Amino acid sequence: MFNKKVAALLNEQINKEFYSAYLYLDMNNYFQDRGLDGFANWYMIQAQEERDHAMLFYQYMQNNDIKVTLEAIAKPDKTFKKDMDVLKAGLEHEQFVTASINAIYEEAYKAKDFRTMQFLDWFIKEQGEEETNARDLITKMELFGNDPKSLYMLNQELKARVYSAPSLVLD
Numbered sequence: 001m002f003n004k005k006v007a008a009l010l011n012e013q014i015n016k017e018f019y020s021a022y023l024y025l026d027m028n029n030y031f032q033d034r035g036l037d038g039f040a041n042w043y044m045i046q047a048q049e050e051r052d053h054a055m056l057f058y059q060y061m062q063n064n065d066i067k068v069t070l071e072a073i074a075k076p077d078k079t080f081k082k083d084m085d086v087l088k089a090g091l092e093h094e095q096f097v098t099a100s101i102n103a104i105y106e107e108a109y110k111a112k113d114f115r116t117m118q119f120l121d122w123f124i125k126e127q128g129e130e131e132t133n134a135r136d137l138i139t140k141m142e143l144f145g146n147d148p149k150s151l152y153m154l155n156q157e158l159k160a161r162v163y164s165a166p167s168l169v170l171d
């Protein structure tokens with residue numbers, strides 16, 4: 001019998017990951033409007049990765065015969081007045097998701113659910129990377145964001161980011 005608390009948290013995580021995708025789409029939308037296509041690209045790839053995360057939780061639950069209940073996805077609720085607001089909201093959101101993944105891990109640990117712990121290992125590492133990427137972007141923006149030429153270069157750099165499928169493959 002699968003632990004009920006762990007199952008409920010996994011189910012909630014599907015929603016949180018889809019919400020993340022929605023939030024990043026909103027950020028993509030902000031930068032499209034601004035005419036910063038590189039930044040827009042960066043957030044589009046973030047959105048694609050979040051959709052992948054949602055599907056990994058979904059697939060993990062199905063593979064383990066845990067009932068999935070799909071809930072409504074909340075509307076992105078942030079308003080962005082300037083570029084840096086978006087970047088900072090992105091980092092804050094990743095910190096929120098890290099805490100959420102850690103909370104599932106803690107319940108899985110208490111329940112001696114080693115399989116879920118192993119599944120979550122990939123996400124623990126992934127969250128570390130997500131936070132680093134968000135922080136790096138803020139640093140670059142602080143350094144170069146105020147000068148139009150440098151902003152142009154940074155936008156070009158972010159335009160080069162390409163999507164790649166997650167390294168975690170479930171059987």
Ligand code: MG
Pocket residue numbers: 017020049050053097
């Ligand atoms: Mg995610």
